[in-house]
Amino acid sequence: MARIGILGATGYTGVELVLALEGHPEAELVFLSSEASAGMRLQQVFPRLSGCTKIRNLTLRTAADCQDASVDVVFSCLPHGASAEACSAFLAGGAKVIDLSADFRLRDPSDYPRWYGKPHPLPAKLSEAVYCIPELHRQDLAGASLVANPGCYPTSILLPLVPLARAGGLGAGLVIADSKSGVSGAGRKPSLATAFCETNESFSAYKVGRKHQHLGEMLQELGRARTGGVPLVFSPHLVPMERGILSTLYIPLAASWTGARVRDLLAETFAGEPFVQVLAGEDGLPSTSHVAHSNRCHIGVAEQPEQDIVVVVSVIDNLVKGASGQALQNWNALFGYPETLGLAP
Numbered sequence: 001m002a003r004i005g006i007l008g009a010t011g012y013t014g015v016e017l018v019l020a021l022e023g024h025p026e027a028e029l030v031f032l033s034s035e036a037s038a039g040m041r042l043q044q045v046f047p048r049l050s051g052c053t054k055i056r057n058l059t060l061r062t063a064a065d066c067q068d069a070s071v072d073v074v075f076s077c078l079p080h081g082a083s084a085e086a087c088s089a090f091l092a093g094g095a096k097v098i099d100l101s102a103d104f105r106l107r108d109p110s111d112y113p114r115w116y117g118k119p120h121p122l123p124a125k126l127s128e129a130v131y132c133i134p135e136l137h138r139q140d141l142a143g144a145s146l147v148a149n150p151g152c153y154p155t156s157i158l159l160p161l162v163p164l165a166r167a168g169g170l171g172a173g174l175v176i177a178d179s180k181s182g183v184s185g186a187g188r189k190p191s192l193a194t195a196f197c198e199t200n201e202s203f204s205a206y207k208v209g210r211k212h213q214h215l216g217e218m219l220q221e222l223g224r225a226r227t228g229g230v231p232l233v234f235s236p237h238l239v240p241m242e243r244g245i246l247s248t249l250y251i252p253l254a255a256s257w258t259g260a261r262v263r264d265l266l267a268e269t270f271a272g273e274p275f276v277q278v279l280a281g282e283d284g285l286p287s288t289s290h291v292a293h294s295n296r297c298h299i300g301v302a303e304q305p306e307q308d309i310v311v312v313v314s315v316i317d318n319l320v321k322g323a324s325g326q327a328l329q330n331w332n333a334l335f336g337y338p339e340t341l342g343l344a345p
Helices: 012-022 082-092 111-116 123-128 134-140 152-166 214-225 259-269 320-335
Strands: 002-007 027-032 073-076 096-099 129-131 146-148 175-181 232-238 245-252 276-278 297-303 309-316
Touching: 002 012, 002 082, 012 027, 012 320, 073 082, 073 320, 082 096, 082 123, 096 320, 111 214, 123 129, 129 134, 129 214, 134 152, 134 320, 146 320, 152 175, 152 214, 152 232, 152 245, 152 259, 152 297, 152 309, 152 320, 214 232, 259 276, 259 297, 259 309, 309 320
Parallel strands: 002 027, 002 073, 073 096, 096 146, 129 146, 175 232, 276 297
Antiparallel strands: 175 245, 245 309, 297 309
16 A cells, blocks of 8 residues: 655645545555644544544644655645645655645746746756646656646646647637636635635636736646647636536637537547546536536537637536546556546546
8 A cells, every 4th residue: 555645634625635545445644734733633623524544543743744754655735835845855755746736837947936926946846747637648647756736727728628739620819718616726724805705696707817827837738739839818717606617618710620520529539538528419518516526527519600619618626626636546647556546437
């Protein structure tokens, strides 16, 4: 069994990881870290975890107090900036690290200040990091020690868009990504913007106009998929629901491409993938409720007759396929386990 530690275990993504690892036959949990709740049991912070046997004898410790632990794998659910620094000791000790923060997603260290407002805390490690949405990049995982788990918005957008960019199906003009996320995407730390009275019965856009930090990784990965990149407009929105992301993509098509051809391409690309389902035309378009609490992505294609665009709708659970479930899927792929292990297909 692999000896595993979780940094930042009291965040929403940390809790999702604990739940998934509880049912993973190859996982032994060795430590759980929390700065605010050190000295407590995770079950005290989240009583709904009281039935999890793998954490029964673990006491939450600070990240610094966990650095001498002997582990094979560390999942870091710490915020960007703090994550890279905390992971460095485990990388130096030979552990594999799967980082759920943004610290290792951008390849060029000069891009980090543009999107995160400060210099990268560990730029020497960026060249070692493998950015991986398994359905798109699993071939890059071989021999990796450091995996950059993608962001939630980018996962919902890149899964349908990268195959189309690789196949030459994108026409000239802007791709518009109009995305809506549940409130858990902002994390567990309290803030006025995500308080119940501020979000309930309200629907709002935020960080519009090349301000959202996830745009950097989307532009980077689209640049890898198509020479010259893809001009992208990204508009995120906050929806008063607990979890889920729905991204509606308005995509200009290259000559001879149709919505039916796009659907066929995506269906062929993801054939055999346990976590991605491309809906047939008669199945309509997906909803976030279809994928809640799962590691699945559902994609629907709406043809626009007599127009040279296609509308693609992609839905995921932001805490699972957009974070912890994908991290576990990456670990499974990295270690040669079935990617569904610990995750319901």
